Structure formats: structure tokens, C-alpha cells
Amino acid sequence: MSERISAEVVAKVARLARLDLTPEEIERTTTQLADMLEHFADIDALQLDDVAPMAQPYPLDNVFREDVIAPGLDRDEVLAAAPSAEHGRFRVPPIIGLDL
């Protein structure tokens, strides 16, 4: 954790996050993330080997409901809020057939 984060790693993370950052944003983000991670190194001093991770505060296990049919959202109302819709479906640009 001691190595400072590089612009290359930041650019890769931006691709993973589907964020087209400008070169200036990559540069600024690299500096800011590095500063934050440096501050966050304060927890490195803690002895945590025997500590179980805690993902959520209230100990509820999987919560299920009865498998009965209930009304869902109105399809037309949902599609009306979409950027593009056609024949009762969301419409998107091509997904396959292009070199991604």
C-alpha cells in the first residue's frame, strides 16, 4: 500500500468504471487519490488478523417473501422515462459486431 498510485492505474480504473475521463481529469484524480490513500494508510497500523469483516450493521439473513404474483410497475410509465424505447423495450446502440 506504500506505492503511490500511477496515472496508468487510474486510467485503467476509469475504464473499469465506464467513465471517459479527460487527460486533465486523469492527472488530477491521480494526485487526489494518492493523497487520500496516503491518509487512509493510518489503518495499516491496526492488528486485524482476528477481526471478522463487517459488511452490514444489522444481522439479517437473506429475506424472502412468499412467491405470489404482485403488480409490478407500469411498463409504459417506466419506458416513458427511458432515453430511448421501442416496441415495449429499451433501445440501445449496437452491442455486438463491433470491435470493443
Next chain:
Amino acid sequence: MASAIEIAAGVRSGALKAVDVVEQHLATIAEREPEIHAFNLVMADQARATAESVDALVAAGGDPGPLAGVPIALKDNMCTRGVPTTCSSKILAGWKPPYDATIVTKLAAAGAVVIGKTNLDEFAMGSSTENSAFGPTRNPHDTSRVPGGSSGGSAAAVAAGFASVGLGSDTGGSIRQPAALCGVVGVKPTYGYVSRYGLIAFASSLDQIGPFANSVADAAQLLDVIGGHDPMDSTSIPLEHPSLLDAIDHGVEGLRVGRITDLPEGADPDVNERVEVAFDTLRAAGATIVDVQVPAFTFGLTAYYLIAPAEASSNLARYDGVRYGLRVDAEDTNAMYGVTRAAGFGDEVKRRIMLGTYALSAGYYDAYYGKALKVRRLIHDEFERAYQDADVLLTPASPSVAFPFGAKGDNPLAMYLCDVYTIPANLTGQPGMSVPFGTGADDLPVGVQVLAGTLCEPQMFRAAAALERAITQGLGK
């Protein structure tokens, strides 16, 4: 100004018309909203129509409920069917949800009148409301200063008298810190106390909805209305909650009030002084002051700023230009995601998505996210031990009074430090609230934070009510 409880009593008895109450609040909005900018949307017509139906029900001999005719401001990350819900983000500008949040349904059933949707830091990420895509909200006590955040709009709306009460969401302090800076009561209940169905997710293991009010009693009444189990939110606690409005009259005789002796330093002297007076006030009212230790408190900031962005990076993946909100066209879907998200999100949201994606990515998961979850457990267990000796704990809600716009510059860490005292309660899931307790530097409001153990809201409200009583009686100077 009448309290929410007084308004509801008046409207239910017919002595007061809900339409008149709404008009009074709309007049106040017309007067000061241009200066304050608490709202993304003032729902004047809908509010008038709701008030008319409340009055009609009373005239017909019916009872609209415990919030009859009470104007309420909703943070604009709560879904209102057919009414724009933006999260103060360009990526959701103009989106109209196809459903109501559970709290919206519960408010309607209690007779409340939603008067508008309030401004916030984009996707609730911030502590000043400066990160809103639609411009900042100003603090009603001093318009050259921030109202706090991220629920700054709701805090300012209640402080300015635009609404009788308000709702916010609190992921790391986003109700309690703006409440402190605006001089109103703000409550983050126990995780799972209030349904989050229809609250647009930021960090799902931390987010909780809670009230803003001008009094502890009004906050209790509002929380009594919105609390409770909801089958639509699998994290909501399947228990009945005792009435908090009933709890507040019980006083603090015998209550054990804890002082965290190893609390992180960094609060301004004027704020610390008010917290000391709060301890003295509760002691004088019959409480016992005890010392407790929470050595890992100081590591909360790091744990939070790894966990919250990690969860946010996942939650905000849904803004992909497909189902709702902004789309920027591109030659294929993958390219469309990247340009849409780059155009739609502001700087702070992008920063947190980047930080969270990094903390979760291969090779770094164990070092950052995994370790943060362990620190979270450590903090939780230390608080659990502290609550064996104390019923409630007192700390500052914010390290300082309201600060001027731009005071934190472009230094994200400086802004994150605003949350140092509020964050632990989100990590542990325990409740916390900010109570206005006099003034500090430049005569600006100071909030004292009351913390309590899981589902110990009654004790927390008792302590808060005692602090408020002292101020009302001219004590606590």
C-alpha cells in the same frame, strides 16, 4: 411559528385550515427562496391540492392523521411518482419516477403536505451542498456560508420556515451535520428503522432516512410516522418501534451519559465549549456522567471513505443511459456508457466512483475494502462495549460552525473531515442526532450530537429533549 404538532392538532380539530398553513409557507418561500435556494422544485400546486383534500376530509368528519396539514420538504433523492427526482445530478435531470418511496406513501397516509424537493450534494456526496449540479444552497443564518450537507436543502428549508419539517438521508452525517450548521434538530435513526424503498441508493450498508425539525418533539412525531418495517425493503427491521413522542417527557434522571475520553481532536474551541455545557446540563438534570473509550473512533474516517465509495461505485453503475436519465449517443453501447457517465456525473461523484472502483479492484481489494470492513467491526465492537457503561454519548456534531463557501477549496480530504464525528454511527448502524445547543463563533448555531446504542432511540430522544428544555428555559448558557 407553530410547531408541526400544533399545526396537526389545529388542522385535525378544524381550528386551522391546511390550505392557510400551506399559503403561509409558500409566502415565506416566495420571500426568501431566491436567496437561499433550498429547493430543486417547489410543488406549490400539488401542495395546495393536498391541503384542500386534508381540509375536505376534516370537514367530512374524518381524521387525516398525526401530520395533518404539516408542510414537509423532501430531499430530492426520494422518489415521488410523476414528480422530477434528480439527486441534484445532471444524469437524472428531468427523470420522473414511476413509483413513490415508502416514506412518501406513509406521509400521505398521515396527512402531511409535501411542499417541495430539496437540494443536496450530488447523489448525497458532500458536506456543504456545494456539489449540487444546480448550484449551492445558502445557510439561512448567514447566506455567505454553507448550510452543510449533503441534506443542506432540507436543513435550510426547515431553518428558514419554508417547511415545518423535512426529511434527509444520512450516510456519513448528511442529516446531522447540516442540522448542526442550520440550527435545527436532525436525526439519523438506527439502520433499518425507516424503509429505504424509493430512496436512491448511495451506500446501501450505511444509508438511512431521518427527520429535520425545529423541535425534538416534532422530530419524534415525524419519526413515529415514517418508522417501521416495510416488506419492500429487505434491510428494514421487522420490529414494532415504541413511540418516541411518548419517550421525550421521561427526563434524564438516572440516564448514564458517556464522555469519549479518546475522541479525535479537531473540533473548534467554541464547539467543544458547547459540548461541555451539554454535559453539565444533563448532569444538573439528574443524569450521571461516565467516561468511556472508543480507541478506533479515529479510524472511522478511513473505513468510511473506503466502504462508502466502494458501495457507491456499485450502486451508481445503474446510471448507464439505458433505463432512465441522460444518454449521450455513441457508436456502440460500451462507448455510450463512458461518454454518458462522464457528461452526467460531477467531479465529486466521479472521484468517489474512481476511489470505490479502485478499492474493489483485483489486487487492491484485501488491502483497502477488505481491511476497511475489519476496521468497521472493530469500531462496532468498541461502541457496543461503551454502551454497556453508558446509555448515550455526547460529541460535537460538526467540528465547526457553518463555514464560508469555498472554504475547503478543492481539497477533498478537508471536506471529508467534516464528518469525523458523525461517521461512526453509520458504520455501526447505531442512531445519532444533532440538537441545536446555543451558538459558537460569529453567533452561528452549534449542534451537540447525541449517540445511542442500536434501537435505543428512546434514550437518545430523552437526552436531546433535556438539552432542548435547558435552552428553552434560558439555561445552558
